Amino acid sequence: MNRIVPIEPPIAHAAHRWVEETRTLHYDYAGRPLLSLIIPAGIVPYYRQFSNGNLQSNPFTQQVYLSLDKPATIKAVFRMSKEALNMRPHRAGKDQAILGQVGRPLLDSVNGLYDVLQDLLIDWHGAKWNWTGSSLKTDNEGGLQAELEVQGGLTPWIVNLRMQYYRTHLNFREHRPWEWRPKLQPISGWSSWEAFGQGVTAEDVERTTAFLDVHFKPYGLEYVQIDDGYQTEVIPPEEKGRLADAWLRTNERFPEGQEGIVGSIRERGFEAGIWTSAMVTSKAFAERHREAFEIGPDGELLYGQWIYYVLKGEEEALAKHVVPFYRGLGESGYRYFKTDQIRHYLFDGLHQLVNEGVMSNEEAAARLREYMRKAREAIGEQAYFLACWGVLTEAVGLVDACRIAGDSNPSWTAVCKQIVESARWFHTQRILYLNDPDYVCARTEEAWGRSLLSLVSLSGGLLMLSDNPELYDEGRVYTIQRCLPSLSTATGETGPLDVSYPLDLTLPSAETGIGAAAGDEQANRAYALLGLTADSREPHPTASLWSFHFDTPAGRWCVAGRFAVVPLQETELALEALALAPDVAYHAFDFWKQRYMGKVARAISMEELPLGHCQIIGLRRDTGRPQLVGSSRHVSMDAISVREECWEAEKWRLEVAGVRGTTESYWLAVPDGFRYEGGSAAGGTITGVQAMEDGILKADIRFDEADVSIVFDFENQILL
Template sequence: MPGGPQNTPAKLNIGDDKKSVTLQYGDAIIFEGAFDNPVQTVTKESGDQVIEQRIQLNFERETTVHAFVYGSSEALAAETWGDAQEKLALVRTSHGLSNNLRNNAIYDRNLDWMLELPPGTVIRSSRNPNGTTQFELTFTAKSAELVFRPRYYQKHRNLPHFQPWTYTIYKESITGWCSWWAYFRKFTEEDHLELLEMWQKKNMADYGYRFIQIDDVYQGENDRERKNCAQANGYLGGRPTTWLDWKKDLFPSGLTGYVTSTHQAGFDPAVWMGCFFSDEETVQEHPDWFVHDESGKPAAAPWVSYVLDATNPEVVEALIRPVFKGLKNAGIEYVKIDQLRHYLYDNLHNNIEWCREKGIAPDEVLRAYLRIAREELGDDTFILSCWGVLPESIGLADACRIGGDGYGPVTLQQYNSWNGIVWRNDPDHCDVSPNKKGKDIGNVKDLEAREALERETIIRPALASIAGAMLMLSDKPEVYEDDSRIYGLRRSSPVLFSVPGQLYDFDPGKTDWLRNNKRTDITTGKHPTPIDGDQFGEVCTYWLNEFNTGFENWNVLHRLNWSERNQKSLEPVVLKFADLGLDSSKEYLLYEFWRDKMYGVLKGDFALGELEPYGLESLAIREKLDHPQLVSTNRHLSQGAAEIEKLLWEENSLKGRSRVVIDDEYVITIYVPKAYLLQSAVINGQQARTEQKGEVLKVSYQPAKTSSVQWEVSFKTTNE
């Protein structure tokens, strides 16, 4: 589909008996409904480029409607902004298909269309054998409205470069370590080897940590020295040798040695690089290779210095393509490209006349640069664009660092609707200790302050995982020596791929500017713009992860107390299952992960107590069945999604297969109704340790190696 889907309304077809309606978009039927009594339709279409089609269905009397929506393998059910979010603000994600009752819309990423359904519609999602998705709809009304929006993210959300039919989302876990916050510009090969030794000792690869990313320190040609020049204020160098010939005094083994040692330790090598260029000799020799200012001379700007004209074939072959080809050939599997914001806004947008003379828009120059990077690095190399929200990099970068320097929790909630659809969100490095104020946990005398810092070692990596974002740690190796400090890291990795459960930004006011204005109005990239929003501040209290794994469906509600401005305990609260989008008529099992606490069998609502500053609760919510069932596992905050490969109830036995980590005791928590008695528990062919208190059974196993293990817990029934 070279040109993409049509930006036109859907075709409405009404049956001869006026008791059926279909909507056709392109060559496919996307909606099909049959009714008990005749329907009259009224269609309103508004907009030219941004099209909204409203179809009013009017029945002779109140009717229960059964209908179907058909989508591609990338279609999903989600919610639009409405009363549910006003009543209880959530950040929602889905792992697999969603059947949440707050859903009132279908979005198909494959063709970028959205169909909003009448309030109160119940949507049940299922996957067809061929991989396509089907949604069964039920609603009762005398009059109902369907709203169809073609090219939803591209036109309605004002993301012109969003063409999802041209690229796929990077779905693997993006986890690892970055040298920047731990060392800044004092990182060496010796430090790198020390980090690898510690991470091997702590089995971090087995927990899902993948990349070791070296940041702004290694590049050659004395690039570490800043120019003391108000005009350029950038880095020296920028030639291909800058990134491929490493400083021998800091990294004697060079790029090749870095890649080899990282691979040998069981991790994937990654590098930071900048798009800046400050080599004056090259600029003087080839002034036509660079963006010019009003005087006709190469223009320098803060942080990025001179900007390469990525549309010039000579520049491409001499300065751009060799860099990425060299990194690819060396075995680099992750490239973070920094200063793209300054490239675009501080330089190109301040030299619009040059762009006009060339007949090219500023974002096209940036995309030309990134396109070359993608061509040389290939689709299997992960590319991170940096920094700030950069819609201009959509489709070429796999992820975007959506804020400035420092872990930005607020950006994760703000752009939740982009994560897994447009790209993967990066909140920047996640340091465990010392904290941002430079205090090591062990040196803090105040007990409350120390406990808060300890809780940060959990809530920071956990939130990145909950949000389905990138999780790149950045601490010195000795920090990971203490197992108590890395408990949260281990329980947060891998990051499981998710799609948003909401088709809107968390705070619409922050991104109304993006929807209603052109990004070309920006003239500086020095500071965050309105669409970047606040990186720090009030973080949403409730985050809901929905899991549909194929073997089980459940939810995990995360309640967190993270506020940079008002560090007080959260008050006790009573929450209704209905407000979470769950069926209020059913009974649920509720289990809290971090405190290892069973709340019991609950219906209608549940009560939660006070939550201290930086406190986190992760509550698994599973529909109660009439036989023993899994309640939780201790491997991962998802409580089953990260490590369980098989699970079934068969012949009075709960059977499963789980991926376990060496020396990390694996605990399976099972709810046992009174009508059942434990008969045996076997893991990996051996009798497992068991402990039962009331209706809660714990089955434990100490792995001698990282592997998949079979387990079976058998029961017999009583006469009760």
């Protein structure tokens, strides 16, 4: 295996050295500079000598501190690998938004950095500080650098270093990012399961891909995944056959076999995905191959719920029974693999042997991991690999995505669970793998679907639709298009798992879940679902408040999301809760209402939201000249269509990419003293420019080509 960094980062302290000529205190880690503290002349620094700042040895934490004999401003420079993030060193607290990020922004008051490739968490406390830049910058060696100023003094400024943080502090033991990283690209697609179930047919797939091709592929949908229903009913179908036969053969509903499925999907320009399971249902087959199956203390074949007969997670059994069907499916042209019931292989299968004292916990975990390793080797590193379901620490370092929530369906209980589990597990997003909240059933109540689609897209989750498209009306098609594709969002916070609210959000209710109740009963049941009471209402309970920060060639902005997992009251939300500077003015734009909300500072008014509804607000720092404040193309406003925005010589230019033949709207804030003089669009047509209230200009742009360059001329009357 090729290493990403030269050595495994040591679980050992960063060593200090003082350079008098530059008055700089350096800390070096893993053979390279990590932290430099520049002390002004005439100031006496006090700091720990040698390695006695190690708070604990396992997991390892080192505390660095710096005191000064009198107040002074010191400069701190952090140097990290090419994959690093500004990271809040704890999960969102009360009245704090859950933080996500696209790009490498440095966020106001977020007091931590995470070096992904070294699995090193850094956080600091004890003094006022501020960033000197807005983004992590590339240094001369190809790594990333962050710089801040600290108001030092006699009270120590404390820096904590937690080496191998996810691996040892959070106990994801298989996390070795210096050796292997998952694929981090966004995934958007469609799956057959919730649409057609086990009765899916080749005609269903062909009809659906034709619909997806027209309505969603131009907007970024890439994958079509066939789920349970294509394979033989008994796994495997013949006692004397191979386990691979169950998956490489298809049933009578797919007469052209796997090659026919892949061909029909690829013909429409999609990548083909396939579902498989770890279960073996044929007792006759298992009896015939007893040497490859786990045997219980009673001498009988080990049998587990959902998994049936349990294959041995050993080289010989896996090479004979598992590798061939993964390799065969890969050779058929599948590039996306979902392995289901793998949690049952461990928890309902192998753990029975642990309970009986036949096998150790370590052996059970190793066998599950070996199963996943053999599957990964068979499909190859280029294929996309999803483990399903349950967050499995044993799958870390082998899979690209992991399903973090239970089975989806159109009920509110299922939708709410997807939102809540996306929040609970967000600290793993694009650190360990891509988070999969399970399929999005957009056929649910329209507001619920809009909330879930918005969250999955903005948070960068694995976005797989799963409906019969005949159930999509014009409104649902429009909503899905606005949320495609999912983004490359990574977590902006970390910390131990919050276990203070329930894992399984189920209630004995009507088929439509909480939606069957009304009025106060509906609200009370929604609170009960999260383990709360109506008497403990908070402005932003669990999973309801998010803040996504963008740092792209198109600029810097934030998107705040409120999701009514319970009915949310009207409130004033402090900008600090979103990791925004409180003393700066921002333009606010409500995406789903397509309306400008004005300039805000310190706080923003948030509206009352009924259960299941959402509010998505874009926030851009006021520049004092004409600037983009909102768009209609994507819920991110707009990390998808906007390639570049610039202002030069009284001209505003926007480079955008879109879907040919469609029209999108872009909103500009035009301050007093600037007058619009006209515009042009290369590659497109300006179909309308409308002056709105509050100095807003709305421009409608038709995409005659996929790429359009818009130029608006302004007269700066202030300078005249």
